[in-house]
Amino acid sequence: MKSTARRRLPNRGRQLAIACTLLLLGAGMLALRADATEAAAGLRTVDGDVQALKKELVDLNRDLFRLEEELLYPASTQVAVFLSVNVGTFFALDSVQLKVDGKEVANYLYTEREVEALHRGGVQKLYLGNLKAGEHELVAVFTGKGPHDRDYRRGTTVKFEKAVGAKYVELRITDRDAALQPEFAVRQWD
Amino acid sequence: MSTSFLRRRWSRVVVTACASLYGFAAVAASQPPSDLPPPSKIRDLDYGDVLFHFFQDDYFDALVRLEVAQQLGRVPDHQSEAALLAGGLYLSLGMHQEATRRFERLLAGPVPRSVADRALFYLARIQYQRGYLDEAGRSLARIQGALPGELESERRLLSANVLMARGDYAAAAAALEGWDEAGGWANYARFNLGVALVRSGESPRGRQLLETVGTMDARSEERLALRDRANLALGFALLQERQPDAAAVALSRVRLDGPFTNRALLGLGWAEADAARPQRALVPWLELRERPVVDAAVQESLLAVPFAYAKLASNGQAAEQYRHAVSAYAAEARRLDESITAIRGGGFLDAVLEATPGGADGKDSVSWLWELQRAPDAPHTRYLYQLLASHEFQEGLKNYRDLRIMQGNLTRWSGSLEAFDEMVAARERLGEVRGARKAEFMAATDVEALQQRRDDVEVRAARIFAERDVTGLATPAESEHWQALGQLATRVEALPAGAQRDALEERIRLLRGSLQWQLDAAYKLRSSRLRAELSAVDRALAETRQRLGQIEQASDFAPRNNEEFARRVDELADRMARLQPRVDAAAAAQERLLASIAVRELEAQKARLASYATQAQFALAALYDGAAAGGAR
Numbered sequence: 001m002k003s004t005a006r007r008r009l010p011n012r013g014r015q016l017a018i019a020c021t022l023l024l025l026g027a028g029m030l031a032l033r034a035d036a037t038e039a040a041a042g043l044r045t046v047d048g049d050v051q052a053l054k055k056e057l058v059d060l061n062r063d064l065f066r067l068e069e070e071l072l073y074p075a076s077t078q079v080a081v082f083l084s085v086n087v088g089t090f091f092a093l094d095s096v097q098l099k100v101d102g103k104e105v106a107n108y109l110y111t112e113r114e115v116e117a118l119h120r121g122g123v124q125k126l127y128l129g130n131l132k133a134g135e136h137e138l139v140a141v142f143t144g145k146g147p148h149d150r151d152y153r154r155g156t157t158v159k160f161e162k163a164v165g166a167k168y169v170e171l172r173i174t175d176r177d178a179a180l181q182p183e184f185a186v187r188q189w190d
Numbered sequence: 191m192s193t194s195f196l197r198r199r200w201s202r203v204v205v206t207a208c209a210s211l212y213g214f215a216a217v218a219a220s221q222p223p224s225d226l227p228p229p230s231k232i233r234d235l236d237y238g239d240v241l242f243h244f245f246q247d248d249y250f251d252a253l254v255r256l257e258v259a260q261q262l263g264r265v266p267d268h269q270s271e272a273a274l275l276a277g278g279l280y281l282s283l284g285m286h287q288e289a290t291r292r293f294e295r296l297l298a299g300p301v302p303r304s305v306a307d308r309a310l311f312y313l314a315r316i317q318y319q320r321g322y323l324d325e326a327g328r329s330l331a332r333i334q335g336a337l338p339g340e341l342e343s344e345r346r347l348l349s350a351n352v353l354m355a356r357g358d359y360a361a362a363a364a365a366l367e368g369w370d371e372a373g374g375w376a377n378y379a380r381f382n383l384g385v386a387l388v389r390s391g392e393s394p395r396g397r398q399l400l401e402t403v404g405t406m407d408a409r410s411e412e413r414l415a416l417r418d419r420a421n422l423a424l425g426f427a428l429l430q431e432r433q434p435d436a437a438a439v440a441l442s443r444v445r446l447d448g449p450f451t452n453r454a455l456l457g458l459g460w461a462e463a464d465a466a467r468p469q470r471a472l473v474p475w476l477e478l479r480e481r482p483v484v485d486a487a488v489q490e491s492l493l494a495v496p497f498a499y500a501k502l503a504s505n506g507q508a509a510e511q512y513r514h515a516v517s518a519y520a521a522e523a524r525r526l527d528e529s530i531t532a533i534r535g536g537g538f539l540d541a542v543l544e545a546t547p548g549g550a551d552g553k554d555s556v557s558w559l560w561e562l563q564r565a566p567d568a569p570h571t572r573y574l575y576q577l578l579a580s581h582e583f584q585e586g587l588k589n590y591r592d593l594r595i596m597q598g599n600l601t602r603w604s605g606s607l608e609a610f611d612e613m614v615a616a617r618e619r620l621g622e623v624r625g626a627r628k629a630e631f632m633a634a635t636d637v638e639a640l641q642q643r644r645d646d647v648e649v650r651a652a653r654i655f656a657e658r659d660v661t662g663l664a665t666p667a668e669s670e671h672w673q674a675l676g677q678l679a680t681r682v683e684a685l686p687a688g689a690q691r692d693a694l695e696e697r698i699r700l701l702r703g704s705l706q707w708q709l710d711a712a713y714k715l716r717s718s719r720l721r722a723e724l725s726a727v728d729r730a731l732a733e734t735r736q737r738l739g740q741i742e743q744a745s746d747f748a749p750r751n752n753e754e755f756a757r758r759v760d761e762l763a764d765r766m767a768r769l770q771p772r773v774d775a776a777a778a779a780q781e782r783l784l785a786s787i788a789v790r791e792l793e794a795q796k797a798r799l800a801s802y803a804t805q806a807q808f809a810l811a812a813l814y815d816g817a818a819a820g821g822a823r
Contacts (some may be wrong), residue, residue, distance in 0.1 A: 042783045050589045051285045053769070057510075057596050058283075060765055062257040064603050067758050069258075071610055082235045117245035120219050123238025168235055189235065 069128075077130035078166040081106070087175040091152070091182050092145040093118065096103065096171075098127055099139040105129060126171070131162050140171050146182060148183040156184035165190060233267035234259075244275065250595075263378070265656060270296070270305040278312060284588060288315045299673050307333045311345050318352055326352045343375035350379040355387045362386075374413055377403050377417040381420050388427045400424035424456045434464035452487035459494055468501035474789045484573065486798075492518055493802055505813050514808040519803040525572065526796045532569035533788050539590045541570035573795070576693055577788055586784045593777040600770050607763050608716070614755045621752060628741055632789065637734055644727050651720055660709040663716040668709060675702050704797045 069078075083096060094117050098106040106127045110118075118124060141155040160169060168189035175182050205755035232238040236259040243252035256276055259265045265272045277292035293313040297306055314329035330349050346369060353362035362383050369376040380399045387396030403420035406413070425441035428434075438461040444454035458646035475498060496511035534537070545568075579582045634704050654662035661672055679698050683721035685691040 010421050046776060046780050047284075047585065047589060048287075050780070051287050052777055053596065054283060054285050054592065056765075056769055057286050057599065057773075058253055058257060060297055060769065061250075061254040061599065061603070061760065061767075062261065062759075064606070064762055065254055066261070067610065067755070068606065069764065071613060071755055080235075082238065084232065084238060094478060113246050114242075117242050118781060119234060120241070121238065121243045122242030123232055123235055124242050125235075125239045170235060177662045 007117050014163050025117065026063060073096040073128055073130055076164055077132060077162075079129055079131045079136075079162060080125055080129075080144060080166070080168050081127040081140075082168065082170045083118070083124045083126045083173070084170060085115075085173045087119075087173060087182055089147050089175065090119070091147075091175070093173065093174065096126060096140060097144045100127075100129070101136050102139075109172070131167075133164060135159060135161055140184060142173060142182075142184065144182070148156060152182055154183055158186045158188075160188055163190065168174045195277075197577055211345060218406045219426075236264040237268040237272060240265075240275070244279070249279050249282050250599075253283065264665050270301050273301075274305050274309055274312075277309065281312060281316065284585075284592060284765065286320065290316055292694060295609065302333060304338070307335055307337055308341065311337055311341060313351070314352075315348060318348060318355070323352055323356050327356070339374070347375045351382060352632070354383055357390070359383065359390065359392065360388055366415045370769055373704075374416070377406060377413070378676055381416060381423075383422065385423055388423070388639055392425060393431060397424055397427055400427070401440075404440060415448060415450075418448045418454070420636075422450045422457070425454065425461070429457060429461055429464065432464065434461040437461040438465070452481060452485050456487040456494070459491070459498070463494075463498060463501070468498040472498045474504075474656075483486070483518050484525075484576070486576075486795075488797065489519070489522070489802060493806060500809075500813065504818060509810055509813045512806045512813070515806040516803050516810070519799045519806070523796055523799050523803075525569075526799070528569045528791050529572055530789050530792050530796075531784050533792070536572050536785075538788065539587070540594075542574055542587065543567070543591060545571045545595065546556055556716070573788070573792060576795070577791055580787065580791065583787050583791075586780060586787070590777060590780045590784060593780060596773050597770075597777065600766055600773065602768060606758060607766065611759050611763075614759060617755075618752050628742075632705055632738070635733070635734075635738065637738065640734075641731060643729075645729075648724060653723065655717060658713070660706065660713045663713060663720065668705065671705055675705065 047132065079100075081098060085093065093110050095109050096106065097104065097108075108124075108126060114124070136159070138158045138160065139155065140158075141153065142151045143151070146152050156171070157170065160167065170187040170189060172185045172187065173182050174185045231569035232241070232360075240252050240256045240259060243249075243255060251278065256265075256272060256279065260272060260276070273292065273296045277289050277296060279291035280286075280292055290313065293309045296309050297313075301309070309328045310333045313332075314326045317323075317326035317329060318565075326348075330334070330345065330352065337345050346365065350365045353359075353365060362379075366376060366379050366383060369379070381403045384396045384399030384403065387393070387399065388397075392735065400423055404417055404424050406417055408414045408417045421440045421443040425444075426439045430442060438458055441454045441458040441461060444450055455478040459471040459473075459475040459478070462468070462474075470496065475494045476493045476701045478488055479495050481488045481494070492511070492515035496508040496515065499505070499508035499511060509613045568716070578587075608718060651661065660668070664672060675698055679695070682691060682694045682698060685694070
């Protein structure tokens with residue numbers, strides 16, 4: 001009888017091995033049953049609904065975003081300050097402080113992810129606010145770490161004229177103009 | 191290649207590996223378009239703002255900002271790229287229908303070749319994922335130039351995958367000939383083709399490809415995992431073909447601490463058993479048996495270990511291990527029952543999302559699935575990792591998470607919208623106050639009277655200039671003196687003639703002459719000043735008229751503007767109110783469906799355990815029979 005048990009076990013082992021092989025090579029697909037097909041069809045239907053809902057949500061967010069901007073920052077008084085980075089060597093931006101007419105309006109600490117996004121070409125909308133028409137003064141200071149772990153702190157002062165339309169000011173951290181050291185370059189957009 | 195990129199890619203590969211453990215390495219079938227290259231120079235700041243969010247994988251925010259920028263015409267210098275990015279963002283947010291529309295619309299218009307090629311690639315990827323293989327092939331065929339960066343490698347991989355999916359393995363193999371690049375994409379294609387060939391019966395060629403991938407140089411986690419998968423697939427293919435020694439070699443190459451270790455250990459044991467080396471088979475199986483029973487390979491090892499002992503004629507140990515297996519299966523079946531009850535009780539998916547750090551906040555859309563494999567050992571989440579092997583479950587889970595994020599988004603905006611409503615009302619009240627003040631101010635301001643006074647001055651000045659009337663520009667004191675001298679002259683004239691009168695007349699003449707000389711000397715300067723002052727008055731009057739016009743216009747505009755804002759707030763609140771219950775209903779439907787899939791999957795696992803338990807009991811009975819028969823004899 002011992003031999004009977006032994007005869008049966010190898011067959012069982014072979015079955016297991018084959019089952020394993022089939023499982024690993026994709027035969028899990030064969031196990032699809034009718035209820036699974038129904039569930040998959042149900043998921044597809046829900047997926048279609050979810051896609052439609054998501055699109056509606058994107059449209060709704062777009063319209064809410066516009067309303068918010070137009071209500072809170074009308075073009076006649078809107079001033080936006082953007083920050084971009086264009087440095088050849090890696091510069092780990094740490095913080096930017098922004099004052100408009102002597103009042104601090106932004107003091108931003110950067111995450112590693114944000115710094116990477118800036119280096120890849122992203123432009124941060126650092127400040128969005130309202131100013132009346134006329135001349136204004138903007139003071140910006142950035143801090144960070146450059147090559148060889150060197151700490152940098154640089155600032156710039158810009159006078160700009162706010163007219164009737166929205167005013168964009170771009171602060172660009174660049175190393176093109178000053179012996180490969182990061183500096184601010186300012187560009188005004190109307 | 192940055193570390194974070196590698197990390198992202200690795201996590202993607204792991205996710206897909208978990209999801210399709212039994213199938214292709216689906217690396218090309220996933221991905222958000224973070225590979226879209228940025229424009230070399232940002233010419234529209236709003237587009238840069240979109241990219242700032244996009245590069246942080248914050249796709250929803252990026253898409254909303256892009257939609258706003260496009261609608262307001264703020265990306266005039268990046269129109270084609272913006273349209274391409276919009277399609278890619280819709281795709282990455284799981285909206286392939288809208289993504290397809292966007293790409294097709296982009297391709298229908300005049301568009302730079304490089305942008306068209308990228309749009310065709312993404313379109314082909316969607317078509318491939320949706321199973322439209324002919325369309326995918328046609329889209330790929332329309333690509334004219336090399337795609338930038340890693341996209342070109344992805345394109346080649348996608349082309350090979352499309353050919354494989356259509357069963358054209360020879361063409362797929364030809365496409366892979368001589369393809370070797372640093373990114374490692376070719377190895378994914380080789381792996382996929384190897385598996386496909388083994389499946390289709392062309393095993394030698396398939397095994398050759400798997401051998402290439404299984405012995406490749408690998409240092410990154412991503413490549414190590416791919417190498418493990420290739421060795422696993424190769425090992426089981428060889429096992430199926432009764433080549434246990436070769437199978438053992440391939441399976442031994444799988445790392446001992448990777449996601450495929452359990453299956454490799456199981457296979458290695460079977461290879462040794464098949465080569466009639468049951469003692470050596472016990473080494474991996476005993477190692478496997480100590481691992482958590484939730485894994486299918488571990489469950490199988492519980493049967494495999496006593497099988498090996500029986501082969502070694504160690505029936506006592508075999509019987510003990512079969513008993514251990516039966517009790518382990520029973521315990522696991524109870525745990526499955528607990529989980530099934532918990533899942534049927536509701537709240538299943540929220541427990542899943544809560545189990546994932548950062549899983550429910552909408553950020554880091556790639557890595558959160560990867561985190562799910564570390565879900566806690568609780569009834570709701572215990573079998574999650576196994577459930578994620580099902581593509582449909584994974585997609586459904588993503589949708590559920592998106593719906594929960596949508597609910598949060600709507601709640602947040604709902605608060606903002608109330609604030610907007612109050613703001614519009616406050617503006618309305620302020621407008622009324624300002625309107626009253628304005629009316630008062632306008633009533634008190636008679637600009638026409640000022641204009642008349644200025645015109646009168648101009649008429650007088652014109653006469654003075656025409657007649658060169660120097661006295662017309664005299665100071666008040668000078669005028670007084672001039673008049674006083676005139677009166678004195680009249681009084682002197684009335685005096686009796688004589689020397690005294692003559693002397694007085696002479697003095698008056700001298701004084702008048704002196705004053706006239708002074709007035710004459712000052713005339714030029716004074717006339718010039720008068721002209722300048724008239725001009726200044728003109729400017730001041732013009733400015734006054736402009737300001738009055740602005741005040742008039744602003745107060746006319748404010749009510750209309752406010753009404754418009756109020757209308758928009760109402761309209762958006764209405765849309766939000768209609769969307770909210772639909773999102774809730776979809777989330778509930780999604781949860782019901784996923785719970786049913788999970789229960790179905792767990793029931794199947796239970797059935798499998800029951801089958802294993804039966805086999806163990808039969809084997810145990812056979813051993814007892816054998817022992818009894820031996821004893822009787």
